[in-house]
Amino acid sequence: MSSASYRSTRSALEESLSFEDVVMTGLAHDGGLFVPSSIPTLDKGFIEDWKNLDFQQLAFKIMRLYISTTDIPDNDLSILIEKSYSTFREPEVTPLKTLDADKQIFLLELFHGPTYAFKDVALQFVGNLFEYFLEKRNKLVSEETKKQRITVVGATSGDTGSAAIYGLRGKKNVSVFILYPTGRVSPIQEEQMTTVEDLNVHTLSVKGTFDDCQDIVKQIFGDRDFDKKYSVGAVNSINWARILAQMTYYFYSYFQLMKLVGSSDGKKVRFVVPSGNFGDILAGFYAKSMGLPVDKLIIATNENDILDRFLKHGRYERSGEVKATYSPAMDILISSNFERLLWYYIRQNLTKQDDKEAGRILNSWMSQLKSDGSFTADASVVEQARSDFDSNRVSDEETIETIKNIYDAHPSKYVLDPHSAIGVRTSLSFAAKDPERNANYISLATAHPAKFAEVVDKALLAVEGYSFERDVLPTELKALSTKKKRISLVDEASVEKVKEIIVEKLGE
Ligand SMILES: Cc1ncc(COP(=O)(O)O)c(C=O)c1O
Numbered sequence: 001m002s003s004a005s006y007r008s009t010r011s012a013l014e015e016s017l018s019f020e021d022v023v024m025t026g027l028a029h030d031g032g033l034f035v036p037s038s039i040p041t042l043d044k045g046f047i048e049d050w051k052n053l054d055f056q057q058l059a060f061k062i063m064r065l066y067i068s069t070t071d072i073p074d075n076d077l078s079i080l081i082e083k084s085y086s087t088f089r090e091p092e093v094t095p096l097k098t099l100d101a102d103k104q105i106f107l108l109e110l111f112h113g114p115t116y117a118f119k120d121v122a123l124q125f126v127g128n129l130f131e132y133f134l135e136k137r138n139k140l141v142s143e144e145t146k147k148q149r150i151t152v153v154g155a156t157s158g159d160t161g162s163a164a165i166y167g168l169r170g171k172k173n174v175s176v177f178i179l180y181p182t183g184r185v186s187p188i189q190e191e192q193m194t195t196v197e198d199l200n201v202h203t204l205s206v207k208g209t210f211d212d213c214q215d216i217v218k219q220i221f222g223d224r225d226f227d228k229k230y231s232v233g234a235v236n237s238i239n240w241a242r243i244l245a246q247m248t249y250y251f252y253s254y255f256q257l258m259k260l261v262g263s264s265d266g267k268k269v270r271f272v273v274p275s276g277n278f279g280d281i282l283a284g285f286y287a288k289s290m291g292l293p294v295d296k297l298i299i300a301t302n303e304n305d306i307l308d309r310f311l312k313h314g315r316y317e318r319s320g321e322v323k324a325t326y327s328p329a330m331d332i333l334i335s336s337n338f339e340r341l342l343w344y345y346i347r348q349n350l351t352k353q354d355d356k357e358a359g360r361i362l363n364s365w366m367s368q369l370k371s372d373g374s375f376t377a378d379a380s381v382v383e384q385a386r387s388d389f390d391s392n393r394v395s396d397e398e399t400i401e402t403i404k405n406i407y408d409a410h411p412s413k414y415v416l417d418p419h420s421a422i423g424v425r426t427s428l429s430f431a432a433k434d435p436e437r438n439a440n441y442i443s444l445a446t447a448h449p450a451k452f453a454e455v456v457d458k459a460l461l462a463v464e465g466y467s468f469e470r471d472v473l474p475t476e477l478k479a480l481s482t483k484k485k486r487i488s489l490v491d492e493a494s495v496e497k498v499k500e501i502i503v504e505k506l507g508e
């Protein structure tokens, strides 16, 4: 069954949008996120049929279920996928490694793309998609008619920004504006974003937090006149294509695991996902809902723990201030994509499974979140969330300790980045509660340690023989510090100031 029709999570209207519409629109005009109206379910035999496919072939099979052939014909989709993953350093794209055979913990390395973080898996594809759809649209207009352009506006706590920039640099008819919180991204992340020479790329360092940047981006999308004039596009995980592209590695790593442990091992499979904006783990939710035999998706948070608190108490509540932690990419107060999950749960509980009624209810919860800073979900929704997910919160001290312990214990002195360490700490804690070893854990390694030098050094500097420069830092990243930076400073988290800069740069 294919599911190529989309709607907004907050809409109470009849809606049926195409994949191309939702990719190019980004955020729905009512402030909701686009979701496929139904999640395709796979035939029983899919594991046998898919288990030996390579990453690109699997990506094709999965994406085909969510993209109609009218939007992208087969041959074009294959070309887009091949092009997107040809930039990865590993032929497997996202290899699965054994981290601790005894505790059955496996590490899914997602950082072999151009910017050394999991975002590349989706953003290399999204960059090519924008180019593809713009070319398609511009072929339909005459030479005299103004060509359609897109103005991408994104918020980042460090990784989305560089991955979006590397996915879109130099692309025809695309301008990119990336907002990041001043002083809250690592030096290498800042260098990756600000040293790119392509003139279609602009970086804005905003005095504020990631949530401030995300709010500004959402406000820009909500400004219909601005959107009409500049065709605003999204690279954050509000863009459905981000979630879709991330589904592949849940399937692929499941099949890799079967090869590592033997398909007859019969144990449960749990994915452990360092989480912030809930985009990465949401792709796992779609994979599970499609039929991938996953026991639990485990949310691993840092001390900004809205998701962990929701699962424990059933209340979705923003805390006062975002805490600056050792895992800065996850320093987020409100997890944008959680809304998509809630929409499915709300709809499932309605007697008539009515899309419009689900939109209406979710809209009221989101308004409450905006006005009161919290809402309490229906008990049935919390129960469903607890059957699909589990969670754990990891402190800075535990993050550092985990980087050190894994380095000491691993035969090849494996160096984790702080975000991946939060996942590993969580995997270890769940494995400890399962002495019978009934489950295998696939722990997502979301970034390369080189991006977080200060934290990795804090954990390992005292260890004899350890050298960041020699053992961790790739040559390609070494060169960044010598390059010239281009940054616009925004001294206040103000949407007007950001819009002014966008208009000024586009006029250049
Ligand atoms: C390295 C790293 N790990 C984990 C996350 C959290 O992922 P998500 O926001 O999709 O939950 C991010 C940011 O998104 C990240 O950059």
Ligand SMILES: N[C@@H](CCOP(=O)(O)O)C(=O)O
Residues within 6 Å of the ligand: 155, 156, 157, 158, 159, 160, 161, 235, 236, 237, 238, 276, 277, 279, 329, 330, 336
């Ligand atoms: N951790 C992210 C924050 C943005 O989240 P996104 O997945 O919605 O783009 C980052 O590194 O920028």
